[in-house]
Amino acid sequence: xxxxxxxxxxxxxxxxxxxxxxxxxxxxxxxxxxxxxxxxxxxxxxxxxxxxxxxxxxxxxxxxxxxxxxxxxxxxxxxxxxxxxxxxxxxxxxxxxxxxxxxxxxxxxxxxxxxxxxxxxxxxxxxxxxxxxxxxxxxxxxxxxxxxxxxxxxxxxxxxxxxxxxxxxxxxxxxxxxxxxxxxxxxxxxxxxxxxxxxxxxxxxxxxxxxxxxxxxxxxxxxxxxxxxxxxxxxxxxxxxxxxxxxxxxxxxxxxxxxxxxxxxxxxxxxxxxxxxxxxxxxxx
Amino acid sequence: xxxxxxxxxxxxxxxxxxxxxxxxxxxxxxxxxxxxxxxxxxxxxxxxxxxxxxxxxxxxxxxxxxxxxxxxxxxxxxxxxxxxxxxxxxxxxxxxxxxxxxxxxxxxxxxxxxxxxxxxxxxxxxxxxxxxxxxxxxxxxxxxxxxxxxxxxxxxxxxxxxxxxxxxxxxxxxxxxxxxxxxxxxxxxxxxxxxxxxxxxxxxxxxxxxxxxxxxxxxxxxxxxxxxxxxxxxxxxxxxxxxxxxxxxxxxxxxxxxxxxxxxxxxxxxxxxxxxxxxxxxxxxxxxxxxxxxxxxxxxxxxxxxxxxxxxxxxxxxxxxxxxxxxxxxxxxxxxxxxxxxxxxxxxxxxxxxxxxxxxxxxxxxxxxxxxxxxxxxxxxxxxxxxxxxxxxxxxxxxxxxxxxxxxxxxxxxxxxxxxxxxxxxxxxxxxx
Numbered sequence: 210x211x212x213x214x215x216x217x218x219x220x221x222x223x224x225x226x227x228x229x230x231x232x233x234x235x236x237x238x239x240x241x242x243x244x245x246x247x248x249x250x251x252x253x254x255x256x257x258x259x260x261x262x263x264x265x266x267x268x269x270x271x272x273x274x275x276x277x278x279x280x281x282x283x284x285x286x287x288x289x290x291x292x293x294x295x296x297x298x299x300x301x302x303x304x305x306x307x308x309x310x311x312x313x314x315x316x317x318x319x320x321x322x323x324x325x326x327x328x329x330x331x332x333x334x335x336x337x338x339x340x341x342x343x344x345x346x347x348x349x350x351x352x353x354x355x356x357x358x359x360x361x362x363x364x365x366x367x368x369x370x371x372x373x374x375x376x377x378x379x380x381x382x383x384x385x386x387x388x389x390x391x392x393x394x395x396x397x398x399x400x401x402x403x404x405x406x407x408x409x410x411x412x413x414x415x416x417x418x419x420x421x422x423x424x425x426x427x428x429x430x431x432x433x434x435x436x437x438x439x440x441x442x443x444x445x446x447x448x449x450x451x452x453x454x455x456x457x458x459x460x461x462x463x464x465x466x467x468x469x470x471x472x473x474x475x476x477x478x479x480x481x482x483x484x485x486x487x488x489x490x491x492x493x494x
Numbered sequence: 495x496x497x498x499x500x501x502x503x504x505x506x507x508x509x510x511x512x513x514x515x516x517x518x519x520x521x522x523x524x525x526x527x528x529x530x531x532x533x534x535x536x537x538x539x540x541x542x543x544x545x546x547x548x549x550x551x552x553x554x555x556x557x558x559x560x561x562x563x564x565x566x567x568x569x570x571x572x573x574x575x576x577x578x579x580x581x582x583x584x585x586x587x588x589x590x591x592x593x594x595x596x597x598x599x600x601x602x603x604x605x606x607x608x609x610x611x612x613x614x615x616x617x618x619x620x621x622x623x624x625x626x627x628x629x630x631x632x633x634x635x636x637x638x639x640x641x642x643x644x645x646x647x648x649x650x651x652x653x654x655x656x657x658x659x660x661x662x663x664x665x666x667x668x669x670x671x672x673x674x675x676x677x678x679x680x681x682x683x684x685x686x687x688x689x690x691x692x693x694x695x696x697x698x699x700x701x702x703x704x705x706x707x708x709x710x711x712x713x714x715x716x717x718x719x720x721x722x723x724x725x726x727x728x729x730x731x732x733x734x735x736x737x738x739x740x741x742x743x744x745x746x747x748x749x750x751x752x753x754x755x756x757x758x759x760x761x762x763x764x765x766x767x768x769x770x771x772x773x774x775x776x777x778x779x780x781x782x783x784x785x786x787x788x789x790x791x792x793x794x795x796x797x798x799x800x801x802x803x804x805x806x807x808x809x810x811x812x813x814x815x816x817x818x819x820x821x822x823x824x825x826x827x828x829x830x831x832x833x834x835x836x837x838x839x840x841x842x843x844x845x846x847x848x849x850x851x852x853x854x855x856x857x858x859x860x861x862x863x864x865x866x867x868x869x870x871x872x873x874x875x876x877x878x879x880x881x882x883x884x885x886x887x888x889x890x891x892x893x894x895x896x897x898x899x900x901x902x903x904x905x906x907x908x909x910x911x912x913x914x915x916x917x918x919x920x921x922x923x924x925x926x927x
């Protein structure tokens with residue numbers, strides 16, 4: 210009697226091995242309330258006992274922008290494709306932060322939740338999904354700041370052009386979320402056995418930012434290293450993001466197409482590996 | 495088969511002992527190569543051994559569960575018993591899908607709610623109310639369901655007043671009350687409960703047991719319950735599974751399973767005389783080990799059996815290592831559940847020289863204990879029950895084990911004492927021999 214047949218007679222069949230593609234997405238849907246409650250938990254617990262509350266979401270990108278403007282803009286004099294420097298950096302930082310938060314937080318999901326996972330069953334995928342959604346709230350708040358800045362520079366008549374490609378925005382957000390999620394899932398699954406990766410990820414993400422077009426435009430990248438930067442799937446996304454909102458950037462359908470393909474592969478691979486690991490990680494973590 | 499709720503077939507779970515996670519990439523590669531490419535047997539899954547935590551095995555692989563087969567009918571309340579490490583928790587973990595079995599299969603009919611720990615996922619910063627929702631959702635409830643039951647849950651928990659206070663301000667008792675209240679209101683056909691009642695005060699424990707009884711008897715739901723509290727199992731369950739070293743030793747009516755579990759509990763059952771290393775000595779003052787316990791021997795009884803009227807006579811041998819001129823002997827008799835049924839201290843201090851073996855005979859006359867298995871703890875020190883400064887120099891656990899069996903049934907009156915109402919007579923109990 211195989212798994213499907215057995216399920217007709219029984220509500221639940223527990224077996225040692227199941228096929229790689231049996232992802233139990235139906236189960237994930239059944240637990241959607243938990244997803245929302247976890248997001249609410251993250252949001253509420255973030256600002257409890259703080260004076261500024263959700264304002265803290267503003268402070269980090271704001272200060273990073275100021276520092277980047279000072280160091281990379283004024284001291285190093287890196288090109289910003291003719292855009293106002295704060296606007297250029299803010300666009301890069303906001304988008305990058307969302308991806309980086311999704312990636313770093315999902316990459317420790319097994320370790321952080323080992324206690325809960327060891328005591329109660331629910332579809333494990335709920336946890337990383339809730340992280341991606343929680344970060345979306347934070348990203349939304351930071352986008353508000355970015356919009357305020359756009360408003361300010363539009364008022365002062367600075368040189369940038371909001372254009373129709375801004376309609377790609379929802380797709381870009383989805384891509385960043387799924388890319389962070391997919392890579393994070395792969396890493397968290399591997400860290401249950403090999404803890405080394407946890408160390409790699411913390412500075413790996415920092416280094417990766419410099420291989421992405423956050424502090425410089427792709428057009429200003431040295432030709433010898435340009436292929437490395439283009440190999441980075443986040444480059445296409447950030448360039449498209451900047452092009453839509455600010456009218457400068459290298460948006461080509463090859464780079465964006467590459468980012469989409471990379472994201473989908475990382476996501477599918479991540480979900481499969483995660484799903485395989487979740488069944489036994491309690492014994493190895 | 496129609497009313498089978500849980501069917502377990504050939505279930506085994508293997509654990510690798512020792513450290514997992516260092517230097518395993520090469521092992522993993524080797525394993526992958528041998529099993530997937532060469533189609534050989536898994537080199538690291540050597541023939542396992544039975545799971546006995548006390549004996550050091552040869553291989554670093556143990557069967558936490560081995561070839562478990564059983565069926566549980568709908569509406570049964572099944573108590574799972576066994577010594578520490580017998581596989582009880584592993585079994586519950588597999589049934590609750592926290593981990594997967596190595597081999598075998600489990601078929602389950604109905605929704606499973608498992609409670610391996612109370613308050614899983616409680617967030618200290620959130621209020622009681624927020625945590626009810628979060629914890630409920632983690633346990634598998636939908637938001638609507640929680641909305642509907644919220645008042646009932648708060649009422650059951652008895653912490654209405656603090657419901658909008660963050661749970662980090664709760665006392666541990668309140669925390670547990672709230673957590674159990676959520677779990678008690680899960681709507682599931684099968685409820686799995688691990689030793690969770692050990693926390694909370696007596697009143698709340700009673701309430702929990704009552705609720706669980708209601709769940710199994712009143713609502714006809716299936717309950718699996720692990721506990722070391724024999725009384726709770728007896729009260730709650732109609733069936734019992736006795737696990738021993740990862741295998742089912744007995745599965746049947748609860749009393750049968752409990753009897754065979756209890757008969758295995760004292761390991762030193764067969765030994766009447768215990769010497770040196772067999773005795774577990776706790777030195778209360780390890781720096782000045784002043785008393786060394788040498789041996790204890792049970793000389794009364796027919797084997798280990800005593801009838802309810804028979805004296806219990808124990809010979810103790812010890813020596814003083816320092817100059818304590820006066821000391822007294824104390825003893826405690828414990829029921830199988832680990833509860834004391836009685837303690838006694840000698841009032842007359844025993845004088846003696848140090849470095850010389852001293853032998854005493856402890857006699858408990860006409861004990862009148864209830865039927866059952868008992869063990870004896872001995873302490874040697876100064877001070878007795880009437881003085882406040884009791885100082886135990888050494889405490890020796892499990893000096894002797896005996897079983898009270900009612901033998902003379904010809905008597906008109908057969909006493910059936912509850913262990914709590916047993917009594918011991920104390921007069922002239924100690925003799926220097």
